[in-house]
Amino acid sequence: MQWQGxxxxxxxxxxxxxxxxEREYPRRACVHELFEGxxxxxxxxxxxxxxxxxLTYGELNCRANQLARYLRERxxxxxxxxxxxxxxxxxxxxxxxxxxxxGGAYVPLDPAYPKDRVAYIMExxxxxxxxTERRLLSALPEQQAEIVLIGEDWARxxxxxxxxxxxxxxxxxxxxxxYTSGSTGKPKGVQxxxxxxxxxxxxxxxxxxxxxxxxxxxxxxxxxxxxxLEIYLPLITGASVVIVSREDASDGKRxxxxxxxxxxxxxxxxxxxxxxxxxxxWPGDKDLKILCGGESFPRELAEKLLPHCKSLWNMYGxxxxxxxxxxxxxxxxxxxxxxxxxxxxxxxFYIVDENLQPVSLGQEGQLLIGGDGLARGYNNRPDLTNNKxxxxxxxxxxxxxxxxxxDLARYLPDGTISFLGRIDHQVKIRGYRVELGEIxxxxxxxxxxxxCVVVAREQGGDKKLVGYLVPGADQKPVSRVLREFLKxxxxxxxxxxxxxVISALPLTPNGKxxxxxxxxxxxxxxxxxxxxxxxxxxxxxQLVAIWESILKISPIGVTDNIFDLGVDSVLAAELFARIxxxxxxxxxxxxxxxxxxxxxLAALLRRSETAQKWTSLVSIQPRxxxxxLFCVHGGAGTVLLFNSLARHLAPERPxxxxxxxxxxxxxxxxxxxxxxxxxxxxEMRTLQAHGPYLIGGWCFGGVVAYEMAQQxxxxxxxxxxxxxxxxxxxxxxxxxxxxxxxxVTEPPSAERLGKHWQQLRSLKTGERIKYIGRRIRGxxxxxxxxxxxxxxxxxxxxxxxxxxxxxxxxxDDIRNYYFLYTNKIAETxxxxxxxxxxxxxxxxxxxxxxxxxxxxxxxxxxxxxxxxPVAVNHHRALMQEPVVRTVAAQMEEYLARKNGAxxxxxPANHVEMLVRSGQPIESHVVQ
Numbered sequence: 057m058q059w060q061g062x063x064x065x066x067x068x069x070x071x072x073x074x075x076x077x078e079r080e081y082p083r084r085a086c087v088h089e090l091f092e093g094x095x096x097x098x099x100x101x102x103x104x105x106x107x108x109x110x111l112t113y114g115e116l117n118c119r120a121n122q123l124a125r126y127l128r129e130r131x132x133x134x135x136x137x138x139x140x141x142x143x144x145x146x147x148x149x150x151x152x153x154x155x156x157x158x159g160g161a162y163v164p165l166d167p168a169y170p171k172d173r174v175a176y177i178m179e180x181x182x183x184x185x186x187x188t189e190r191r192l193l194s195a196l197p198e199q200q201a202e203i204v205l206i207g208e209d210w211a212r213x214x215x216x217x218x219x220x221x222x223x224x225x226x227x228x229x230x231x232x233x234x235y236t237s238g239s240t241g242k243p244k245g246v247q248x249x250x251x252x253x254x255x256x257x258x259x260x261x262x263x264x265x266x267x268x269x270x271x272x273x274x275x276x277x278x279x280x281x282x283x284x285l286e287i288y289l290p291l292i293t294g295a296s297v298v299i300v301s302r303e304d305a306s307d308g309k310r311x312x313x314x315x316x317x318x319x320x321x322x323x324x325x326x327x328x329x330x331x332x333x334x335x336x337x338w339p340g341d342k343d344l345k346i347l348c349g350g351e352s353f354p355r356e357l358a359e360k361l362l363p364h365c366k367s368l369w370n371m372y373g374x375x376x377x378x379x380x381x382x383x384x385x386x387x388x389x390x391x392x393x394x395x396x397x398x399x400x401x402x403x404x405f406y407i408v409d410e411n412l413q414p415v416s417l418g419q420e421g422q423l424l425i426g427g428d429g430l431a432r433g434y435n436n437r438p439d440l441t442n443n444k445x446x447x448x449x450x451x452x453x454x455x456x457x458x459x460x461x462x463d464l465a466r467y468l469p470d471g472t473i474s475f476l477g478r479i480d481h482q483v484k485i486r487g488y489r490v491e492l493g494e495i496x497x498x499x500x501x502x503x504x505x506x507x508c509v510v511v512a513r514e515q516g517g518d519k520k521l522v523g524y525l526v527p528g529a530d531q532k533p534v535s536r537v538l539r540e541f542l543k544x545x546x547x548x549x550x551x552x553x554x555x556x557v558i559s560a561l562p563l564t565p566n567g568k569x570x571x572x573x574x575x576x577x578x579x580x581x582x583x584x585x586x587x588x589x590x591x592x593x594x595x596x597x598q599l600v601a602i603w604e605s606i607l608k609i610s611p612i613g614v615t616d617n618i619f620d621l622g623v624d625s626v627l628a629a630e631l632f633a634r635i636x637x638x639x640x641x642x643x644x645x646x647x648x649x650x651x652x653x654x655x656x657l658a659a660l661l662r663r664s665e666t667a668q669k670w671t672s673l674v675s676i677q678p679r680x681x682x683x684x685l686f687c688v689h690g691g692a693g694t695v696l697l698f699n700s701l702a703r704h705l706a707p708e709r710p711x712x713x714x715x716x717x718x719x720x721x722x723x724x725x726x727x728x729x730x731x732x733x734x735x736x737x738x739e740m741r742t743l744q745a746h747g748p749y750l751i752g753g754w755c756f757g758g759v760v761a762y763e764m765a766q767q768x769x770x771x772x773x774x775x776x777x778x779x780x781x782x783x784x785x786x787x788x789x790x791x792x793x794x795x796x797x798x799x800v801t802e803p804p805s806a807e808r809l810g811k812h813w814q815q816l817r818s819l820k821t822g823e824r825i826k827y828i829g830r831r832i833r834g835x836x837x838x839x840x841x842x843x844x845x846x847x848x849x850x851x852x853x854x855x856x857x858x859x860x861x862x863x864x865x866x867x868d869d870i871r872n873y874y875f876l877y878t879n880k881i882a883e884t885x886x887x888x889x890x891x892x893x894x895x896x897x898x899x900x901x902x903x904x905x906x907x908x909x910x911x912x913x914x915x916x917x918x919x920x921x922x923x924x925p926v927a928v929n930h931h932r933a934l935m936q937e938p939v940v941r942t943v944a945a946q947m948e949e950y951l952a953r954k955n956g957a958x959x960x961x962x963p964a965n966h967v968e969m970l971v972r973s974g975q976p977i978e979s980h981v982v983q
Contacts, residue, residue, distance in 0.1 A: 079401035081258040090292035106299040118218035123154035125216040139186035141165035161230035164278040194925035227251040237491040245435030259401035268294035308336025326350035340364025353394040372396035378429035403427035483512040504531040523552035555583040588613040680708035688757030693875035704944035729886040733763035748776040758783020785910035
């Protein structure tokens with residue numbers, strides 16, 4: 057049917073081809089069935105990889121089938137919603153496919169989400185099953201769902217049959233439900249069916265296009281619907297997907313290293329991530345196809361990316377119409393934002409006025425989307441579904457609907473569409489759709505806030521959230537306090553970058569909040585605590601200019617803390633890149649976090665210019681009259697983690713870090729624990745000549761701190777505190793984590809041979825030869841991969857030694873590997889001796905082999921061990937917000953008690969004191 061509108065001249069015009077998007081696709085197929093076709097055709101081709109782990113199509117299909125049967129036994133079937141809360145790994149992909157194969161629909165849950173948000177989603181989804189990992193359980197709320205631990209339960213899951221399940225679910229059943237931000241303060245679940253996803257994937261295969269030889273980098277969290285393209289598109293095409301960790305995806309240099317190592321040919325990301333790459337010095341790749349979406353695509357960013365790639369594509373679409381609904385190849389242009397292009401296959405676009413009638417060519421209006429990509433609706437929200445999904449009065453198709461996007465758009469003369477912004481106050485931040493009302497609903501509950509409004513302001517081509525606050529009576533809102541408060545209930549991307557204090561919210565004549573009259577964030581109206589101190593020399597003036605340019609806050613004083621200014625990982629990367637470019641030197645990540653003010657950063661830079669020798673001693677918080685705490689680095693050699701701890705210890709407690717020698721080149725690192733400890737003791741005593749000493753160690757650093765304490769005691773010095781942070785005494789006492797479970801658990805040889813013989817008996821003669829060939833190739837492939845890893849390790853270590861010999865800074869992409877390797881060897885060779893002093897231990901929930909991490913074998917004195925539950929997947933979370941506050945409070949209580957200030961021990965909130973004894977721990981565990 058032709059859609060007739062009115063042209064700019066007032067005469068009717070007809071758009072016969074602009075919505076002529078009908079294309080054939082397998083309408084009855086499900087997503088996992090398309091994957092199964094590739095698994096049958098290309099079983100030995102690599103399907104998914106993550107940090108050295110790889111699964112072929114055949115292996116991935118078998119594992120997903122086994123888990124699917126396990127889920128079927130637990131009641132998963134058509135339209136049953138299954139929670140999925142796992143960290144990024146190959147098991148994440150196994151879980152996704154297994155849920156689909158079992159007939160269910162997955163509900164992704166980000167491990168970084170606050171408990172309240174996860175609790176609401178699980179309750180609204182009414183999921184009978186939740187797939188997760190042991191290490192994440194403590195961060196999840198109590199619930200009725202049956203828990204499936206994808207790593208720990210694999211011994212039972214692997215007993216299931218590995219063949220395809222057959223036709224369990226139809227194309228009109230749900231594939232997933234993704235919860236997006238809601239204007240009422242509660243997320244809403246968008247229901248997507250298999251048919252919609254299959255139409256989308258088949259359209260993407262054609263344009264922008266994907267071949268079986270391609271490698272896609274998956275950098276997006278599963279809770280952002282565009283992750284569906286990164287995972288499913290390669291798997292239905294016969295291509296490979298490389299899962300990028302959360303840490304690598306947020307660090308420009310690490311991300312470009314992963315892209316280079318994996319020979320990535322296509323990557324999809326938001327404008328913020330592409331800016332992050334460019335700011336980190338990414339040289340580009342002439343073989344790379346770039347997809348950019350999730351936010352409005354600024355022309356200036358497009359012009360920077362065009363020379364860096366093979367082709368550049370702008371992607372547009374709301375979650376309610378299945379990931380992307382429009383695609384546009386980008387070339388040079390002059391418009392402020394890149395057009396979103398034309399609708400994809402079997403999708404229709406209409407731009408209408410308030411009466412849902414077509415607007416004239418070039419006139420702005422609301423964009424409506426119709427076609428096969430529309431969601432079923434919102435989970436448990438029929439009212440909202442009926443409001444947003446309306447009958448399609450442009451087409452004579454029974455049951456056809458339109459989705460009201462709330463986006464402003466207009467047709468360009470060539471039929472492409474230009475995106476003009478939002479009708480309401482819904483915005484996209486870092487690719488996430490955010491309802492500002494949800495942030496306002498939470499922020500308004502803080503005692504210091506009487507009224508508030510949150511807006512998105514443009515900063516350097518990106519949108520940043522700014523909170524405007526009217527304080528309560530006799531209250532003073534403080535940025536740091538508000539940010540910590542919001543983090544307990546909202547994801548990081550919904551935390552405002554700045555807070556502005558105003559006496560009253562400006563209003564329009566009709567009584568509505570006049571958002572356009574809200575003032576820009578400045579030093580004078582901010583909720584920061586510190587008085588303004590102007591720069592005093594040229595170096596400080598240069599740094600102030602860089603900070604003000606990147607953060608878009610002016611003026612900034614030299615004593616302002618960068619963390620109170622709302623810096624995030626993207627802005628931090630931009631700051632580093634600008635400092636390196638302006639000052640003409642390479643900076644490691646350390647100085648910004650060790651010296652978070654311009655004053656301290658300038659002092660650090662001056663010291664690096666005049667110092668005669670590199671020192672391991674780093675001033676994290678040098679001021680105060682109490683005994684200083686000296687913290688030893690972990691395996692990577694850096695002391696960045698101790699910054700948060702220092703902020704929450706007593707204000708009078710100085711904190712110093714001991715970072716590895718040679719961390720930034722110029723010197724070889726120590727190769728054994730005793731020499732390392734002796735060096736650190738020597739450096740420590742330049743600051744504090746005699747005890748009593750307070751020493752702590754993170755992970756590997758705990759072993760070094762233990763040796764330091766022994767050497768100090770041998771020298772007749774007193775050690776009042778030896779504290780371990782997730783620091784086991786040996787490899788056998790490290791946490792047994794789900795991600796350490798092998799991808800394929802090898803059963804005994806006799807059992808393996810028996811299974812192979814049964815498989816061979818079930819096959820025809822020709823298939824038996826192919827089966828044997830695949831097994832041989834698999835063995836050879838694993839041997840070749842192990843040889844490659846060994847050779848790569850030798851090459852990396854040799855390269856590091858060359859850099860050090862030439863007195864050059866070590867490249868970021870090999871520094872961590874080199875120090876982790878060197879320190880691991882040192883730890884393996886170290887043999888702890890009995891220690892007559894006492895020890896304080898903080899650890900996460902593990903699980904570990906024993907509660908004291910093995911130190912009860914060596915410590916003769918008293919051991920106090922505290923378990924601090926963490927919410928995320930790595931033990932580094934022990935030293936991060938908000939958990940580190942509990943650790944700091946318990947440390948100060950311990951020191952006060954040791955000095956006689958208090959007489960009893962009451963563990964801090966959420967901390968369990970497991971043991972307080974010098975006897976074997978098994979007899980003193982609190983049950």
